[in-house]
Amino acid sequence: MLLVGCTDQVAGDQQGDSFGGKDSKADGTYGVCELAEVVKYANESTTTVDALKEAGVADAAAAAIVAYRNGPDGQPGTGDDEVIDDLDELDKVSYVGPIALGRMVYAIEPRCEVELANRPYIDDQTYAGQSTGGWARDNLEAESVLGVNGLSGKRLRQLLLTKDARGRTLYDRVRKSSAMEAFTYGFPIDEVPWTTDAQKAREMMPYVSLTVEPERFAPPVDGGAREISLGTDLNDDVYYDTNNYTLLTNDIELRGRARWDSPTEVRRILIAAKFGTQVDDEGNKTNQKVDIRNDGANATQIAALDDDVRRGKTSWGSDAIATPVKGVYEQLAAANKLLTVGTHKNVLLLEPKAHIRSTRSRYHMNEASTESVKKFYVNATTRLQQVVDLTERAKTAGVIPAGELAAVETMETMARGILDRSLLVSRLGAAGVTITAAQLDAWTTASVASADVVDKNKVIAETIDTVYHEFAAALDDTDRAITDAADAEGDAYADQFRLWRASLDKELAKKTTYDPYIAAYTTMTAAADFAAQLAAFNAYGTTQRAANNSAYKNFANFGDAKWATLGKHLDKAMLTVAEHQIETAGIAAKQLWFDQARELYVPASNRAYSNFMIDTTDMAEMLSHEEWMSIPVAERTFANTLPATKVIHTVLVNELQVELGMEKAYMDRLRELDAALAADPTNATIKAQLEGARFVWGEYTGAMKVLTTLKGDNVIRKLKNAGANQNIKWAAPPDSKGNTALKILSDRD
16 A cells, blocks of 8 residues: 655665666556656656655655755756656665655656546547648758767756856857858858868868858948857747657657747747657758748637647637648557547547757858859959969069079969969860860850760869869968068068058958958058058057957067068968968869759759758757646746756757758659669669769758858867866767657656
């Protein structure tokens, strides 16, 4: 007999007693729902020592469970709190054995009741004779997902919500990655980052030419270089399942979403289902997805969202079928996974199981127009001519050291050979492509009606890329010699001058190349009031040094000799940018070829100039339904931070997803060619087309992986600096956010 409802001393288990952990699932004493709910119950903040004793759990076991949850510091809601992940972990808690388990099962039994009275449900009559209604999107969701691994959710949340002296949380500081600013092919060339790090990022994506959406790469209002900005989505998702987690065990996710327009107001709601979600070891996530939305929901419709999901119909103006729920129902019915309850057949009893609050920072990446990419491609000619002119000037002035003259002349010969196309024509001939200089200039606009043309143009593009990179390396080896800027310490002068001039001119501050600063230097040198302007520069530098501006830490006043040295280092800085721009011109050649391949191998596709890839950094806090309901309704807005004691897990992930529908032409083409090859397995033409289509789609999915990978160093470094353990990694999460929450709450691997 179980003794409950009494706080007197009751009999309990011995310190080392065991109820069998996960093995208890197989002995048949308790059901799947009961055992899952016991694990949830053991973790809930409302499951206090007194609550456990009220349920009949012995004093020692009750105290041990709460102490285990509170972690080493003994305080709830801190980063060292423990989550009892499964029955095995619960079984290891002192004094928790078969007696404690039985009394906890008794306490949660009402959660597992199967009854239809006074609750929403779906059965074989729900959709009888009705057609599908609502706005539905039914597509393959393709994502790259990477996130923080090796840190408990409790500790991660504590760190992410820690504020600095300016009141910014760590999440605010890690959510934006300046590395993404490298992918801005749609913007003016002289306003795109040309740092070494930006160039390394571009080299990682040689075929897909992406650009940040225009409104997300604007210069600051108060002046300065362009910088990426983020929008923020505030979402509350409820994940539904049966008491036995039938959806989870059949690779189905079903959620209702409230999207907040402000921290206190919801106007948009959504119901979505995903089928067959997979996240591989590389972070590539795929599933089939269908959703319906109401972007102008009223208070009544918002309040009815939970009932609408559970009854499988929406109240969005009419009693219409909720397409995602119907899809879930039909799939489970086909698999014979539904219940018979009394006279009701094929019953689906959905329960709200997990709540996930997501603070998502996002922006879109689009494909740059081919016209924009061509500007980066032809820009190489301008830069090459600058190099030739500077080299000639240096040779005339006799400033090139004798020991470096041979390397400089070799570099100059390469530049002239690229400009007159003779070097490229020669290299292509060696690669088996016979072409004239005139034809070489026109290859980017050639017809792509056949695979032969695309194959030939690929050789052209790759040869150009190789030669441009070889030249950039040669220029890097000789740029100091031709500018007479041998002393690397003088490089700081160029930065100091640039920052001063940018402080005087907001428009100039946007520029990322040194050409306008060289023009400013030249004009200032020849100005009648040069002495006054130089004095102003010296005063600015002295002030910045006193303010501990790192760029001016070694600043000393400029005289005539130092001013002349500055001019040389401005030229050197200009050539460093030129090296990266010439390398990027080579990349642009491959990107122009890639667009030809896309057009040939996936003829129904188009360049995606709007809403192509959505890039989100997501802090997701997970709660059980019981914990969510224990929060007063008025406190569930985004104006309030969720109580730390109620959040069972937190993840930080970066998701790069092709916008739903944008993948359709590629998926249709792959399916079409797969079917054609199955019908004609030896057809070489079909094989080549399929290989080409797979290559094209693979480059898009590979681009997503590049973008998610690039963000990792910044996130991990800042977390470690904030106190995270040194073994954390940026890697693929074990599962989707919804499945992660459900697995924690259901005691499933």
